[in-house]
Amino acid sequence: xxxxxxxxxxxxxxxxxxxxxxxxxxxxxxxxxxxxxxxxxxxxxxxxxxxxxxxxxxxxxxxxxxxxxxxxxxxxxxxxxxxxxxxxxxxxxxxxxxxxxxxxxxxxxxxxxxxxxxxxxxxxxxxxxxxxxxxxxxxxxxxxxxxxxxxxxxxx
Amino acid sequence: xxxxxxxxxxxxxxxxxxxxxxxxxxxxxxxxxxxxxxxxxxxxxxxxxxxxxxxxxxxxxxxxxxxxxxxxxxxxxxxxxxxxxxxxxxxxxxxxxxxxxxxxxxxxxxxxxxxxxxxxxxxxxxxxxxxxxxxxxxxxxxxxxxxxxxxxxxxxxxxxxxxxxxxxxxxxxxxxxxxxxxxxxxxxxxxxxxxxxxxxxxxxxxxxxxxxxxxxxxxxxxxxxxxxxxxxxxxxxxxxxxxxxxxxxxxxxxxxxxxxxxxxxxxxxxxxxxxxxxxxxxxxxxxxxxxxx
Numbered sequence: 001x002x003x004x005x006x007x008x009x010x011x012x013x014x015x016x017x018x019x020x021x022x023x024x025x026x027x028x029x030x031x032x033x034x035x036x037x038x039x040x041x042x043x044x045x046x047x048x049x050x051x052x053x054x055x056x057x058x059x060x061x062x063x064x065x066x067x068x069x070x071x072x073x074x075x076x077x078x079x080x081x082x083x084x085x086x087x088x089x090x091x092x093x094x095x096x097x098x099x100x101x102x103x104x105x106x107x108x109x110x111x112x113x114x115x116x117x118x119x120x121x122x123x124x125x126x127x128x129x130x131x132x133x134x135x136x137x138x139x140x141x142x143x144x145x146x147x148x149x150x151x152x153x154x155x156x
Numbered sequence: 157x158x159x160x161x162x163x164x165x166x167x168x169x170x171x172x173x174x175x176x177x178x179x180x181x182x183x184x185x186x187x188x189x190x191x192x193x194x195x196x197x198x199x200x201x202x203x204x205x206x207x208x209x210x211x212x213x214x215x216x217x218x219x220x221x222x223x224x225x226x227x228x229x230x231x232x233x234x235x236x237x238x239x240x241x242x243x244x245x246x247x248x249x250x251x252x253x254x255x256x257x258x259x260x261x262x263x264x265x266x267x268x269x270x271x272x273x274x275x276x277x278x279x280x281x282x283x284x285x286x287x288x289x290x291x292x293x294x295x296x297x298x299x300x301x302x303x304x305x306x307x308x309x310x311x312x313x314x315x316x317x318x319x320x321x322x323x324x325x326x327x328x329x330x331x332x333x334x335x336x337x338x339x340x341x342x343x344x345x346x347x348x349x350x351x352x353x354x355x356x357x358x359x360x361x362x363x364x365x366x367x368x369x370x371x372x373x374x375x376x377x378x379x380x381x382x383x384x385x386x387x388x389x390x391x392x393x394x395x396x397x398x399x400x401x402x403x404x405x406x407x408x409x410x411x412x413x414x415x416x417x418x419x420x421x422x423x424x425x426x427x428x429x430x431x432x433x434x435x436x437x438x439x440x441x442x443x444x445x446x447x448x449x
Contacts, residue, residue: 016157038189
């Protein structure tokens with residue numbers, strides 16, 4: 001499979017293990033988090049062929065030959081993506097566990113809808129849980145990222 | 157455990173016939189939970205992810221064929237006008253991440269009484285296209301569900317597609333859960349008005365061993381509308397009639413008490429959902445336009 005633009009081959013994969021396990025334990029990409037293992041919490045959200053999915057619910061073999069993009073693949077070298085920067089600037093990171101999944105979900109939302117209203121943001125993040133309950137600042141971060149993206153477009 | 161990766165439907169059906177211990181997987185949103193929690197260890201996974209035959213949807217006249225592997229997200233985005241009840245139900249499935257993977261085929265394969273797609277398929281008189289090395293057949297949705305997580309699918313068959321008519325009149329889907337997103341239905345209901353036959357169809361979910369049509373309630377409201385010449389004249393339907401309709405829907409249920417709700421609550425909620433969706437649909441037909449749960 002291709003992970004963050006690089007072709008990766010992993011060995012000794014058990015047929016029943018998840019894409020999340022492969023990413024974290026075999027590919028050395030611990031950004032996607034493992035929590036509920038049942039698609040409820042969204043902390044393992046990654047792009048699979050361009051669509052955000054719960055990596056814990058994708059069988060490893062199903063990702064063979066596919067394009068995977070994790071939270072590690074959103075930045076450009078050391079330069080964080082605008083969504084990542086906005087999460088830092090807005091104080092939307094508390095314990096940080098849910099952050100990677102939320103960032104991928106927010107990244108996808110803004111790619112599809114550059115100026116989402118609050119209801120749309122809430123809906124897009126409805127599959128991501130934050131146990132610190134820092135949702136207000138998370139919403140602030142998405143609004144900020146949307147505004148900064150819009151500004152960047154104007155600046156061009 | 158083996159991971160079997162057929163490249164086409166014919167190969168998948170051959171494997172299905174040869175390996176009864178292989179469990180089909182497409183979206184994985186049900187099956188992977190079982191594996192992650194070690195609740196079951198099938199002999200093999202039969203990955204249907206590369207079967208083009210299950211992809212997409214197409215339309216032939218008034219009939220729409222929805223591939224068993226079409227994710228809910230695409231039903232919401234592409235079929236909201238043609239299949240309103242199924243699209244509304246798809247919209248209530250899980251989260252965006254789940255809707256990007258989950259499929260109607262998976263809902264049917266699991267045959268959980270709580271599956272969101274079932275009531276819309278029932279009120280649309282859908283048929284389920286299944287195939288095996290013995291050939292293909294169509295199973296009416298009304299005959300597909302046979303018990304809790306049991307269906308008419310034979311051990312060597314795979315679900316290929318669902319066939320259903322494009323909506324000719326208003327349709328609604330409503331679902332009760334503990335919050336708006338990410339919930340398994342406590343109970344659910346779909347309702348369709350069919351102007352061509354001047355009939356009402358209604359089906360409930362998560363309130364009986366299988367999703368089911370509510371025949372008494374359908375007959376009652378269909379007859380009331382005929383008596384009032386509602387379809388042509390539009391004589392308003394009174395509140396007591398709608399309440400009676402709700403009561404008949406509730407009477408069609410056979411719910412249990414479980415972690416998501418009590419049987420009594422489910423009956424009461426179904427009566428409300430039935431009255432509400434009927435009110436919305438009747439109004440939509442008279443006034444045009446669409447209201448949404």
